[in-house]
Amino acid sequence: METKQICVIGAGISGLVTTKTFLEEGYNVTVFEKQKGLGGVWEQSRTYPGLTTQNTGDTYSFSDYPMPASYPEWPTAEDMRNYLNSYAQNFGVLERIRFQTEVTNVSRKTGEQPRWVVTIRVKDGNGDETREEKHEFDFVLVCNGTFSIPKLPSLPGREEFVASGGQIMHSTEFNDASIIEGKRVVVVGFGKSACDIATLGANIAKKSSLVFRKPMWKVPRFFLGLVNLKYILLTRFSEAWFPYRQMGRVEKLLHTLGKPLVWAFWRTNEMLIRLQFGLDSCGMLPEQPMNQVNCTISIAPPDFFKYVHSGKIQAIKTSIAKFIPDGVELANGQQLQADVVIFGTGFTQELPFLEEEYRRQIIDEDGNFNLYRYLIHPNIPQMGFVGYNSSFYSQLTSEVGAWWLLEYVKGNLLLPSPSAMYQEMVADIDWMKTQYHSVVARATCITSFSLRYTEQLMEDMGANNQLGVWKGISQIMMPVDLSLYHKLRQELKSQRLK
Structure with a gap:
C-alpha cells in the first residue's frame, strides 16, 4: 500500500496526538501550525500570567505518556508547554511541524485521484514577509480547535x-x-x-x-x-x-x-x-x-x-x-x-479555510457543527476533525478520537449508512436543545458525557467496553485512570493482528 500523505492542521493537544497516532502506523504526516510554537491554547504567546490547567495533571495527560511526578497538582501553562514539547519530541512529531504556517484554503480536487489541495501562507523567520504554497494530500485532519478564533x-x-x-x-x-x-x-x-x-x-x-x-x-x-x-x-x-x-x-x-x-x-x-x-x-x-x-x-x-x-x-x-x-x-x-x-x-467556532460547499454542510444556519461522532461528516470524504469534542478530558477525547479516525482511514470501522449517520447527528443536536435549552459551544462540547462518549468510540472500534475500562466499583468511583485506555488500545491492536 502506498503511504498516504496526511495533513494535520494545528499543533495543539489534538494535532499532536493525531500526528503521533498516524505516524506510528507509517503514514507520511505534515503538520501546519500558524503560531511560533506548539501547544495550541498553551502556546506561549496565547497564555496569560498565572494560567493553570482546570484538571489535575494525572487526569490531563495522554494515556501512554504520564506527566512528570515533579509537576504541581494543577500544572501551569509552562508545565503544559514542556510536557507537550517532550511528548512531541519523544514520538517524532516535532520534526513534522511547519511553524508560522497558516492554512488559508482547503479545497477538493476531483478527477481520477481525488485529493485535497491545501493552500498555506508561510511567514519568514522574523514573521514579516509571507509566501504562498499549495500542497496536495490524501487525507486532511482538522485540529485547529474550538479555541483558536x-x-x-x-x-x-x-x-x-x-x-x-x-x-x-x-x-x-x-x-x-x-x-x-x-x-x-x-x-x-x-x-x-x-x-x-x-x-x-x-x-x-x-x-x-x-x-x-x-x-x-x-x-x-x-x-x-x-x-x-x-x-x-x-x-x-x-x-x-x-x-x-x-x-x-x-x-x-x-x-x-x-x-x-x-x-x-x-x-x-x-x-x-x-x-x-x-x-x-x-x-x-x-x-x-x-x-x-x-x-x-x-x-x-x-x-x-x-x-x-x-x-x-x-x-x-x-x-x-x-x-x-x-x-x-x-x-x-x-x-x-x-x-x-x-x-x-x-x-468563535469556525472553519474559515474550508471550501464553502463543505463548510456549509458542517456548520448549519445556527452556527452549530454537524459531525458524526464529532469526528467526520458523511458527505465529506477523506477528512476528519479532532478537538471538536471538547471536554474536561480534552486530551483523552482527542486521543481516542484520533484512534477512531485511524481505524476509519484504514477501513476497519463498520459505519452505518450516511442517512443513519445524519439521523444520529440531528438527534445529538435536538437532544442538546431539549436538555440544555440551547446548543452550547456550537455543539462542540461534550463535558457532561465525555467518558460515555469515549466508551462509544471504543465500541465502534470493536472493543468490548468490559475489556478493562469500568471493571469493579473502584474504577467507577475513582478519578479516571488514563493508563487503562492505553491498555485497551494495546488489546485492540493485538486483536487486529490476529
Whole structure:
C-alpha cells in the first residue's frame, strides 16, 4: 500500500496526538501550525500570567505518556508547554511541524485521484514577509480547535478610548503581567480566563473590576476545603448523574425512578458551593441549576470569591455599552475608569479555510457543527476533525478520537449508512436543545458525557467496553485512570493482528 500523505492542521493537544497516532502506523504526516510554537491554547504567546490547567495533571495527560511526578497538582501553562514539547519530541512529531504556517484554503480536487489541495501562507523567520504554497494530500485532519478564533465584541467609542492611551485586548493577548501593574483594569466575562485575570488584577493592579452578564457555576479545587474536585467531578460515577441521550439500564433507572435522588445529588452540590463561596451574599448565584449546564462549569481561582466579598474585585452584573475616553460606560449607566480592558469573552467556532460547499454542510444556519461522532461528516470524504469534542478530558477525547479516525482511514470501522449517520447527528443536536435549552459551544462540547462518549468510540472500534475500562466499583468511583485506555488500545491492536 502506498503511504498516504496526511495533513494535520494545528499543533495543539489534538494535532499532536493525531500526528503521533498516524505516524506510528507509517503514514507520511505534515503538520501546519500558524503560531511560533506548539501547544495550541498553551502556546506561549496565547497564555496569560498565572494560567493553570482546570484538571489535575494525572487526569490531563495522554494515556501512554504520564506527566512528570515533579509537576504541581494543577500544572501551569509552562508545565503544559514542556510536557507537550517532550511528548512531541519523544514520538517524532516535532520534526513534522511547519511553524508560522497558516492554512488559508482547503479545497477538493476531483478527477481520477481525488485529493485535497491545501493552500498555506508561510511567514519568514522574523514573521514579516509571507509566501504562498499549495500542497496536495490524501487525507486532511482538522485540529485547529474550538479555541483558536478569539471572540471580541464590537463596541462604539473604541477609537477614542485607544487614542486617549487606553488598551483593549482579548485574554489570549494578555501575556505579560506588567500590562496591568498599577493600572485600572476592567475584565469582561465570567469564564475561567476572566476570573483568573480579575484575581491577578486584584493583587497587582491599581483597581480590578469584573463586568459580567450572568454568573456561572464555579467549582472549588477542594470541596469544603477538603475533598479534591477530581473525586467529585472527574469520575464515571459523577457523570452518571447527568442524563445522556443513549443511557444504559442503570442510568435509565436513575433518571426515571431515581429522579428524586438525582435532584437531591445536584441540590447538595449546589448548596455546598453556595456555602463555601457565599454566592447568595455576593449576588453570584447562577440562575440555571448545575445539571442544566454543560460546558460553562469552570474552576474558581483561589481567592476569587474572597476578593469579590472584600471588594478587591469590583464585580458588576451588567454589560459594556460603549467605550468613553477614560474608560467604559456600562449598560446600567455607570461609568468605570479604566486604563486596560481585557475581554475574557471566549472564542468563535469556525472553519474559515474550508471550501464553502463543505463548510456549509458542517456548520448549519445556527452556527452549530454537524459531525458524526464529532469526528467526520458523511458527505465529506477523506477528512476528519479532532478537538471538536471538547471536554474536561480534552486530551483523552482527542486521543481516542484520533484512534477512531485511524481505524476509519484504514477501513476497519463498520459505519452505518450516511442517512443513519445524519439521523444520529440531528438527534445529538435536538437532544442538546431539549436538555440544555440551547446548543452550547456550537455543539462542540461534550463535558457532561465525555467518558460515555469515549466508551462509544471504543465500541465502534470493536472493543468490548468490559475489556478493562469500568471493571469493579473502584474504577467507577475513582478519578479516571488514563493508563487503562492505553491498555485497551494495546488489546485492540493485538486483536487486529490476529
